[in-house]
Amino acid sequence: MTIAVLRFPGTNNENDILRALSSIEGANPVLVPSRKGLAGLEKADAIVIPGGFSYGDYLRAGAVASVETITEGVRDLAEDGKPIIGICNGFQILTEMGLLPGVLLPNKSARFVCKWVYLRVSGHSTVFTRGMEGSVIRLPIAHAEGNYHCDEDERESLNNEFRVPFRYCNEAGEVDIAHNPNGSIDNIAGIINQKGNILGLMPHPERASRQVLGSIDGITILENFVRAII
Amino acid sequence: MDLIQEGKVKRVLQDPDSAERVIIEFTDAVTAGDGAKKEEFSGKGNVATEMSHYLFGYLEGKGIDTHYVKKLSSNQLLCKKVTIFPVEVVCRNIAAGSFCRRYGTEKGTPFPEPLVEFFLKDDEYHDPLITADAIIRLGLAKRDELEFMKSVTLSTNYYLGEILKQRELILVDFKLEFGKTKKELIVLADELSPDSMRIWDSNTTSMDKDVFREDKGDLIGAYNKVFEEIKKAKPQDVEQRTESIQVIVEPKSGIKNPPGEVTKKALGRLGFAEVEEVRVGKVFVITLKRPLTTEILNHLAIMNLKLLSNPISETNKVRIE
Numbered sequence: 307m308t309i310a311v312l313r314f315p316g317t318n319n320e321n322d323i324l325r326a327l328s329s330i331e332g333a334n335p336v337l338v339p340s341r342k343g344l345a346g347l348e349k350a351d352a353i354v355i356p357g358g359f360s361y362g363d364y365l366r367a368g369a370v371a372s373v374e375t376i377t378e379g380v381r382d383l384a385e386d387g388k389p390i391i392g393i394c395n396g397f398q399i400l401t402e403m404g405l406l407p408g409v410l411l412p413n414k415s416a417r418f419v420c421k422w423v424y425l426r427v428s429g430h431s432t433v434f435t436r437g438m439e440g441s442v443i444r445l446p447i448a449h450a451e452g453n454y455h456c457d458e459d460e461r462e463s464l465n466n467e468f469r470v471p472f473r474y475c476n477e478a479g480e481v482d483i484a485h486n487p488n489g490s491i492d493n494i495a496g497i498i499n500q501k502g503n504i505l506g507l508m509p510h511p512e513r514a515s516r517q518v519l520g521s522i523d524g525i526t527i528l529e530n531f532v533r534a535i536i
Numbered sequence: 537m538d539l540i541q542e543g544k545v546k547r548v549l550q551d552p553d554s555a556e557r558v559i560i561e562f563t564d565a566v567t568a569g570d571g572a573k574k575e576e577f578s579g580k581g582n583v584a585t586e587m588s589h590y591l592f593g594y595l596e597g598k599g600i601d602t603h604y605v606k607k608l609s610s611n612q613l614l615c616k617k618v619t620i621f622p623v624e625v626v627c628r629n630i631a632a633g634s635f636c637r638r639y640g641t642e643k644g645t646p647f648p649e650p651l652v653e654f655f656l657k658d659d660e661y662h663d664p665l666i667t668a669d670a671i672i673r674l675g676l677a678k679r680d681e682l683e684f685m686k687s688v689t690l691s692t693n694y695y696l697g698e699i700l701k702q703r704e705l706i707l708v709d710f711k712l713e714f715g716k717t718k719k720e721l722i723v724l725a726d727e728l729s730p731d732s733m734r735i736w737d738s739n740t741t742s743m744d745k746d747v748f749r750e751d752k753g754d755l756i757g758a759y760n761k762v763f764e765e766i767k768k769a770k771p772q773d774v775e776q777r778t779e780s781i782q783v784i785v786e787p788k789s790g791i792k793n794p795p796g797e798v799t800k801k802a803l804g805r806l807g808f809a810e811v812e813e814v815r816v817g818k819v820f821v822i823t824l825k826r827p828l829t830t831e832i833l834n835h836l837a838i839m840n841l842k843l844l845s846n847p848i849s850e851t852n853k854v855r856i857e
Contacts (some may be wrong), residue, residue: 349591365844366846367844368841369846370843373842373843384627402846408848409846409848409849411791411849412793412794412795413793413794414792414794415794416794416795416797454791455791455848455849456848457848491791
């Protein structure tokens with residue numbers, strides 16, 4: 307199963323993703339530079355938009371990448387129900403494209419945050435969190451614009467439709483303001499679309515995919531993603 | 537053909553073939569001082585028609601939206617039907633006419649940069665000078681419409697001035713009128729002839745309606761001379777001028793703005809205790825290849841929606857200057 311790992315100018319997490327996915331049985335991750343346009347996605351069964359600083363984060367994080375030609379192909383696959391993950395800058399690109407609601411604003415602290423955080427996985431299952439429901443996981447974050455914001459209506463539907471699989475929390479799994487690293491409303495760290503095939507999250511599962519990295523909590527998300535294709 | 541309006545020197549007739557078009561017929565009348573002085577000059581209607589036809593075509597070629605469609609006869613132009621703004625836009629490069637009477641400035645004093653003035657179209661009050669704010673308060677035009685008209689007037693000044701300069705003629709000042717089409721396009725309307733502009737030759741001899749106003753000789757001769765000269769000019773040699781506009785993007789109220797907050801704190805550390813709040817946004821300075829048109833303004837709205845601003849967290853406005 308072919309997974310297109312997109313690389314825009316300024317993307318810098320593509321190798322981490324490729325390596326993490328390669329270790330999962332059945333996954334065939336291929337690097338697709340965005341300049342390939344629609345042709346780059348012809349064989350793709352799924353897409354990962356990795357983190358980094360596409361187009362130097364100029365304009366707004368993810369904004370310039372969100373209007374590249376290749377994103378039309380991303381939209382087509384999204385509509386077909388193919389699984390798509392956007393991590394960090396990838397999440398920002400997905401919101402700028404409008405495939406996920408809301409926007410990622412500058413961190414409340416006005417600082418770049420780079421640290422390990424705990425996440426509460428929602429008890430409601432999604433294709434990406436199968437087997438992890440209700441658990442507390444540990445993943446790293448590294449971003450300047452991870453402050454998730456959306457309007458009241460959107461917030462209500464995200465919560466009512468159980469579309470927030472990940473929230474920042476403490477080690478015990480309590481979702482509280484003290485463990486909100488960036489000011490996101492309701493401690494939101496990741497969301498899915500209504501159809502359930504698109505996940506956007508600020509934390510980096512690929513950086514918690516081997517014991518040597520300090521955590522293997524992230525690999526389950528990627529395994530679920532691969533399983534969703536097969 | 538139905539008469540829509542009868543002016544002092546023009547008639548506006550309904551185009552029998554299209555409800556969205558009119559026929560503008562130029563008469564031989566020449567008036568000055570609000571019609572206090574009026575005379576007929578044979579051939580004046582024709583030269584005003586010919587020149588308007590030529591200059592509107594020239595300006596259209598440079599990207600300015602006008603009401604002009606085509607010439608129908610020696611004294612008739614087919615034009616888009618517009619609702620005229622009741623405001624005359626005057627652009628001055630050199631002091632003359634009412635400007636000198638108003639401020640006692642010596643005629644012929646050049647301005648360091650072009651001056652745009654608005655006059656209320658109202659015969660009863662003798663077309664008084666009016667400020668932009670008064671126009672807005674009276675509901676005669678909106679602020680962005682006035683900014684737009686001013687921008688197009690300055691573009692027109694450049695293109696008319698350059699083509700006259702090629703023939704060693706000087707564009708002293710001119711008057712424009714603007715109208716809005718049914719499709720809400722704001723276009724240059726009325727006429728473009730020595731009736732509505734002051735043109736001097738290199739000896740500062742008037743080649744325009746001042747010949748009539750000041751009884752200085754052969755009016756039609758002067759008009760024809762100007763037109764002959766303009767026809768000898770090379771429009772393709774007039775360089776396309778770029779126009780600059782700004783798009784200002786601000787964080788919506790209620791959205792936290794950390795960059796503004798840290799800036800405020802830093803200002804506080806510098807001792808500026810009077811600062812209540814700072815919000816940091818963005819300014820895009822966009823240089824356009826051609827004069828501003830309603831279509832370009834519509835494009836800017838789409839640019840904002842698609843890329844320049846995020847409607848969830850930001851507001852935007854276009855500033856024409």
